[in-house]
Amino acid sequence: MSAFIELEHVTKTFGSSGLFGGGSVTIAVDDVSLTIDEDEPAITTVAGESGSGKTTLTRLLLGSHVPTDGRMLYRGKDFTKLTRRERRAFQREVQPIFQDPFESYNPFYKVDHVLDAPIKNFKLAGSVAEKKRMIEDALEMVGLVPEETLGRFPHQLSGGQRQRIMVARALLLKPRVILADEPVSMVDASLRATILDSIRRLNRDLGISVVYITHDLTTAYQISDNILVMYRGTIVEAGTVDAVIQSPQHPYTQLLIESIPQPDPKNRWGSEPPQQNWEITDTEITGCKFADRCPAVMDRCHTVRPAQYLIGEHQLATCLLYEDKGEMTNPDITSTFQTEKQAITAAASN
């Protein structure tokens, strides 16, 4: 196992007690340790609602936010101490795919432009013919027909096609990690399948690690190996999707899963859950951040901050209900993760 990106006790806060801050500090990411591995490329979902810190976590992983506390390592080296050349390599190896496939395009340029630019920028092709072949290969990899795609303007393509071109663009750079931030939330349900499928192929066929950021646990369950669930900056639950989705342990994860509108009219939602109270600021909470909405709340929850407790080999929860399981010795939440391949190997050796 070789670590590609590591976060060590990373915290990111915004706002300050300064002139305009009004004294309120938002803890967007709160003491997170995780590893993105290169040898065992997995699809990992970062799940959470607006304000959970999932986008901040993505920006940290992209290197566009600097941790307020803790540190990030890239191939074992402190991210803030990278040379220019190393930083450039990082920029090629870690590729984002964004939510709105239309905003990533300049409407006045043909779609070819978004594919040409990275090749030029990173000098990936030696000749025009090579460039053409690279672009065509990348388009075919995501299930697009080059003749029907190139030479068109963004508005002439469907949302699904536009998003798949963005996946193809990321592919051209031969990345090790793709960070996909809600890549299908703006796309019609019937077109989602093809995009998710192309993302899954990147992982399986090309060995790229994928971080899939979403609030949609259904697609998360379908495509990813592992999942971490965030609430107000804290990772409240993590593990394999089979463990976390099939048997959620943290009351917040349970609420999230119960709230997914299941396409079954005979199995409808229970009573309306309480709303999130944003009036209590992050720094005012001394106990569990979910205590004010938690159906299983205990007195201790208001004063004691829960640690990460190991529930099974492949699942942890940050909840005092599981205090008796003992605090995890390894703070890296990815120690509970397992890829499909690893699961098969483990089963075979037993």
Added chain:
Amino acid sequence: MSTEQAITTYREGARITDVDSLVVEGLSVYYETEDGTVKAVDDVSFTLKQGERFALVGESGSGKTTLAMALMRLTRPPGHIARGSVTLNNRDLTTLTEDEMRQARLSELALVPQGAMNSLNPVMRIERQLTDGIVDHLADDESITKKELSQTARDLLTRVGLRPEVARLYPHELSGGMKQRVAMAIGISLRPSLIIADEPTSALDVVVQRQIMQTLGRLQEGLDASIMLVGHDMGLVAQFADTIGVMYAGKLVEVGPVEDVFGDPKHPYTKLLIQSLPSLQEKKDFVGIPGLPPLLIHLPQGCAFEDRCPSRFGKCTGAVPEKLSVGARRDVACFLYEGEGAS
């Protein structure tokens, strides 16, 4: 008036009477363009009973929002209602004068718009936005004090699950979910008998979405109103609605009680829509619906779904299938069901 449940629904607390709330008959909304006529909504008919929750689903461009706007008579040129009638509480809205229609909006039928974030005025306090409609609908001889208005605004906010103090705030001080709640409060301010909700939760997280939908349902039940939910999320429809209408390329291709349609979809398009839903129970390969919907300006001669349909046969290219009745309150527009039951 019958108190008997006019529709089978498993929804708890549903009170649906046999009284017609909304009757849409042969409604067509066309857009005249230089290249020809775009039939955005074509010959659509359906009925909502009082207290019923009807969901209209379809892909982007299927005409569902155009239909909702036409019911409100908010179609913008070059679009126009080409044919058909929209009867709400026994009055045909298409024949009302602009002034009468203005009075009907909000007091008889109200729209909870898509993306409430963009429908609120950013430079006006919430209180004013909540009460503007009330002031606007006062008869000439009626008057209302500032204090009463302020109290009304506070009551409305409480009813949608917000604190009364929100009245003093501006939209940018609210979260997306709170703004959607404000939009609902405006929608119910004059106790309409029909609420049209156009993708009211499309940009919200699952828990907030559930809270908003449950609040909307509670409000609708409190008013004994009927509701038309427009959207594309089949899961949300299954959770919320009593009946479902599926639109494809401007036409209503299937209508029926949600339990029946989800349990036994008839139209091949509905079948594919339901099959393509990802599940939390089992991991399976994603199945999309191959192909794209036709351009509304160049509709094929036959069935619009024909080129994507796995069950197509010779007849499908020749003529447009008419609506057939295939059960109690179940209609489908597909040649596969010809000869099954009376049409």
